Each structure stands twice: as structure tokens, then as C-alpha cells.
Amino acid sequence: MNQRPRFAGDQSGEYARAPLDFGLASIANGELLECAVGGEARTRLEDMSATLPVLVDTLGEVSRRRLATLLGGEPAGASYSELVLVSKDHVYVVQPLQNREGLALVSVSPTTTSMGKILSDVHAAVGGLDAE
């Protein structure tokens, strides 16, 4: 992500996108591997990425599968493990990539009023990365 990602949140288009910054991080060591932005957004992405090994492990695979079963879900699909964290000012999303094991797309948005748009943009970005 050395270049501006094609799924960047502030691109113009018919669909008004939420302000959103992305990075690609290692789940194993929390390193932010690729990120096109600087400043505060980058710092936030770096700080969040640093916690990834613990964050992803906290609701471990076994626990997620067990919960999915109890709730009548489909534990076979438990590799789907999106994590959304919301503060008064920011929305953070961690989305492990299905086709790039050990990597997660990390995103931060400085707005909490467009949750649907934020998630749509994250999913579109994940789709793009998984298709690469």
C-alpha cells in the first residue's frame, strides 16, 4: 500500500464515501506493513496494529466457534472474524484477510455517524485485497 489504495475512502464518485484510512498489518507481530497515510491517522493505525496479536487472540477461534454454535450460527464459517471498535470520535475495523493468511486490513475513521458506509468501504477494500 505504498501507493494510494484504489479503495481509499476519500475518492470521488457517485457514492459518497466515509472518511476512512487503511493499512495492512501482520496479525503475528502487530507490524503495520503498508499504509498510505501519515499523521494522526497513521499513528492510530500503528497503535491499533501493535495490539493485533492480542486483540485477535482474545476472542480465540475455539471460543468464537463455540459461541457461533450456541447461537445457532455456522461454526464452519468461523474464519470470518471482523472486529469493530467504536469510541465517541473514531471507528476502528480489523478484518483478517481470508486469502492472505496472517494479514489483516486495519481501518480507522474519524467519524462514527456513518457506520454503514464505513463497513461497506472496508468490505469493498477487503474484497479487493482478497481478489489480488
Place this chain on the structure above:
Amino acid sequence: MKPEHSWTPSISADPRLASSVIRLLELVESTPSGVAGALRFGEHGAILVDNRKICWAFARDMRFGLTELLQNQYEPALPRADIEGVYRRCRQEGRPITEGLLEHGLTSELGLRRALSKHHGEAIAQLARTFTTPSDFAPSRPGYDVRYSFTAAEMLALSGANVDPSRAARAQSELATHLVDETTGAAFVRSQASSGALVIAVAPHCQLPLVDLLDVLKRATSLFDVADVFDPGISLLRAACCERTALVAWRDQGVCYAGLCASRAATARLMSSLSERLTAPAFAYAEPPRQKGAARP
């Protein structure tokens, strides 16, 4: 109505006792599904169970009985003879006592449920103090009204609520406000006394096994702890369990909440409700105000 916190089960903050209560409730959950019977603790007492729900419990050395609880729901207290008269008539007629109490206007459905929960909670607390294991589970015919039976999670929450009844009442109201169809959940506070999470409220009829409920609450707490590292203002999170199901956790005024959602629609509705509140100008994540305990509404 009299303030009720003067008549609460004697669960203490003693970690060993809290663990003993959880162990007893897990025993209730381990009884056969669909079967009624008694978990007997020899001379110490028993817990009567129907389909893994607690219908009745008694123990030696209980500080108060159901009669006292019913009497003291009102100011002035109901005459003891009135209540005992109903007990007698119901026994003679072979009818449930609950039916007679309601029929004679000696309590309401809600009042009866509260009194029974306190009675059973006190019995379980006393049984927990003995640190004994049940001598057997003796199957019996089901005969209790399901309206007045309690899941293990409900009973655990009722016990935890006694630490701060007004906080528990607020937490129960918060769950009622936000939990939607296809969700269940619980409210809890951090506690060394109960393996990290003291459950103070649960969604009505929450049937999640205690071991899973406590596990998810601890994990929700841990997720917030990790999130605090990069943004201490995070007060709402959603963790997908699979493509359909999710854990939604939030915290407010020192209380953590966990909502377990069985569908994407339920997750979306819960997140929407909570994020609306989060972004409202009046909302700010804050430690709980120090208030003296008040009676549950």
C-alpha cells in the same frame, strides 16, 4: 412497598464462596434436560430442578424464609397467619402455593418472582457455604410453575445484584432498552470474587450455560483492556463469531455489557441502537457515580 435490599441473599465478595455458588449452579445445568428432580445435599438442604431451571431451594440455617419475604413486601407487613392460611389451604386442595398467593391478592406475579428468587438465592448461598457436593439427583414429577423458575444465569445475576442493587437495576434496564429479538446478554462488573466477572443482570430467561457466559464476559473485558491501549475512549465493540452471529459488548458507568446476537439483523439493530446513544451529545463513558443502594423499582 418496603425497600427490599434489607432482605437479600447473603452472597459475599468472598472469592471462594462465589466460586462455590457458581459450582452449584453448574451442577443444576448438568442435570438431565427435560427432567425434574432434586439435587440433595444430605442434611444441608436441596435444590429442586425442572428442565435445568431452579424451581425451589432450601437449606438449613437460612436467615429468612419465603413467608418473611412475602410479609415484608408491604408496609405494614402482611399478617403471617394470612400467608400460612393460604399455604394450608393449597396443601389441602393439592394446588400450587403460588396460585393461592396470587388468588388471594397477597402478592403480584412480579413480587412473587422477586420473593422466590431471594428465597432460592439465600438457600443456594447457604448451601454454597457448606462446600458440599450433592449426595444424589432424585428424579421427581414436574409440578412447578415455569413462570417462577430460574435459569442458572438468572440466579447468578440475582446473587451478584445484591452487591449494589441500584446499579443492578440500572443494568437490567439498559439490557431491556437495547437487547432486541434474537439476542441475549448480560451485564457485569469486574470482580476478583467471581473469576473476573461479577454478573449483575441477565436478559430474561437467558439460557446460555454459565461456563460459556462467564467465558464470553471475561473475553469482552479483555477486548476492552486491549482496546484501551490505543484508544481508552472505546466503549462499544462488535466481534463476529461467524458470518451470522456476533458478540457485541459495550460499557457505561463502570458496567460492561455483552450482547450475543444470533443473526446479522439482530447485530445491526443492537449496534445501531448503541451507536446512536454513543454519539448523542449527552453520552460520555464515565466511571459510575457513587450512590447508596436503593430498592429495585
